[in-house]
Amino acid sequence: MISLKEVSKRFITKQGEIVAVDNVNLDIQRGEIFGIIGYSGAGKSTLIRLLNGLEKPSVGQIVVNGQEITSINEEKLRGFRQKVSMIFQHFNLLWSRTVAENIAFPLEIAGVPKDKRKARVEELLNLVGLEGRGDSYPSQLSGGQKQRVGIARALANGPEVLLCDEATSALDPETTDSILDLLVSINEKLGLTIVLITHEMQVIQKICNRVAVMENGQVVEEGDVLEVFQKPQQAITKRFVSQISDSNQPVQTIQKLVQLYPNGKLVKLVFVGETTEQPILSRLIKQFDLEVNIVQGNISHTKSGAFGTLILQIDGNDQAVEDAIQFIHSQKVNTEVINND
Numbered sequence: 001m002i003s004l005k006e007v008s009k010r011f012i013t014k015q016g017e018i019v020a021v022d023n024v025n026l027d028i029q030r031g032e033i034f035g036i037i038g039y040s041g042a043g044k045s046t047l048i049r050l051l052n053g054l055e056k057p058s059v060g061q062i063v064v065n066g067q068e069i070t071s072i073n074e075e076k077l078r079g080f081r082q083k084v085s086m087i088f089q090h091f092n093l094l095w096s097r098t099v100a101e102n103i104a105f106p107l108e109i110a111g112v113p114k115d116k117r118k119a120r121v122e123e124l125l126n127l128v129g130l131e132g133r134g135d136s137y138p139s140q141l142s143g144g145q146k147q148r149v150g151i152a153r154a155l156a157n158g159p160e161v162l163l164c165d166e167a168t169s170a171l172d173p174e175t176t177d178s179i180l181d182l183l184v185s186i187n188e189k190l191g192l193t194i195v196l197i198t199h200e201m202q203v204i205q206k207i208c209n210r211v212a213v214m215e216n217g218q219v220v221e222e223g224d225v226l227e228v229f230q231k232p233q234q235a236i237t238k239r240f241v242s243q244i245s246d247s248n249q250p251v252q253t254i255q256k257l258v259q260l261y262p263n264g265k266l267v268k269l270v271f272v273g274e275t276t277e278q279p280i281l282s283r284l285i286k287q288f289d290l291e292v293n294i295v296q297g298n299i300s301h302t303k304s305g306a307f308g309t310l311i312l313q314i315d316g317n318d319q320a321v322e323d324a325i326q327f328i329h330s331q332k333v334n335t336e337v338i339n340n341d
C-alpha cells in the first residue's frame with residue numbers, strides 16, 4: 001500500500017544542513033495500523049508529510065496505492081490527497097463553522113452537490129458517534145469530540161489511507177482510549193490503512209499491528225508490535241517498551257531480587273500470546289510439593305496478543321524444583337533461572 005525506498009529529506013537552514021529523514025525504507029500493508037514512534041525531533045512529522053505529498057523527498061521513491069508521488073504534478077497531487085487524509089494533534093478545525101460545515105468542507109472542495117453532502121455528513125456524524133451535534137460549534141465540544149470531528153472530516157471523501165499526527169497527544173488517557181477505539185473500529189469497518197506517529201508507546205501497544213522506531217531521522221527498528229515488545233533490540237526501543245512494561249528489568253533490580261529472596265530458585269517466566277491464558281501457576285502448585293512465591297509480575301496486552309513476565313521464587317527439594325522447571329518448559333513458556341543457589 002505504501003512503500004518508501006531509500007527516502008531522505010534534507011533541509012538547508014542558516015545553521016547548516018539538517019537531515020530530518022535519513023535513508024528510510026518502509027513497506028506498509030493495506031488495511032494495517034502502522035505506528036511510527038520516536039522522541040521529539042526524530043523526523044516523524046517530516047516522514048508523515050512526505051507520505052501525503054506536503055514535502056518532497058530530497059532523494060528516494062515513495063509509492064502510495066500504486067502511485068509514485070515523488071514525481072506527480074500539482075493537479076494529480078490534489079486527487080491523491082483525497083485518498084490520503086490526515087488528522088492532527090490540535091484538530092485544525094474551522095472555528096467559525098459548525099461541526100457539520102467542518103465535515104462538509106472537503107466535500108465542497110471536491111465539488112459534491114449540496115444534498116449529497118448533507119446525507120454524507122449525517123452518515124459521518126453517526127460513524128464517529130456525534131449524532132445530533134452537527135449544529136454545534138467546535139468551541140462547544142470537548143477535546144475528544146473535536147478529534148471525532150477531525151476524523152469525520154478526514155473520512156469525508158472516502159480515503160484509503162488515514163495519517164494520524166499525534167492525534168491523541170492533547171487528550172487525557174480516557175479520551176485517548178475512546179479515540180483509539182474509534183480508529184480501530186473504522187480500520188475494521190472501512191478497511192482503511194492507518195499510519196500514526198506518536199511518542200507514546202501506549203498508543204502503539206493498544207492499536208498497532210506493526211511499528212517502526214525512529215531516531216535521528218532513521219528507522220532503527222521495525223516489526224510486529226508483539227515481537228518488538230518482547231524482544232526490543234535497540235536501546236531507544238527498550239526505553240519505549242519500559243514505559244509500559246518492566247519486562248526488561250535492569251540488572252540491578254534482578255540482583256536486588258536475588259538478595260531479597262536468597263532461598264530456592266528465582267525463575268523468570270516469559271508469557272506470549274495464548275500462554276498468558278493458561279493456568280500454569282495453579283497446575284504447578286497442585287502437581288509439585290513446593291513453596292511458590294510470586295516475586296514480581298506484569299502482563300501487557302497488545303493488539304496482536306498479550307505478553308508478560310512473572311518472577312517466581314520456587315523453594316523445596318532440588319529434584320522437585322528441577323521437575324517444576326521442566327514442567328513450565330513443557331507448557332511452552334520461556335523460562336530463565338535467575339539464580340542458581
Ligand SMILES: Nc1ncnc2c1ncn2[C@@H]1O[C@H](COP(=O)(O)OP(=O)(O)OP(=O)(O)O)[C@@H](O)[C@H]1O
Binds near residue numbers: 040043
Ligand atoms: N521545514 C523545516 N526546515 C528546517 N528544519 C526542519 C523543518 N522541518 C523539520 N525540520 C527539522 O528536522 C528534524 C526532524 O523534525 P520533525 O518535526 O520531523 O521531528 P518529529 O519527530 O516530528 O518531532 P516533533 O514531535 O517535535 O515534531 C528536526 O531537527 C527539525 O528541526
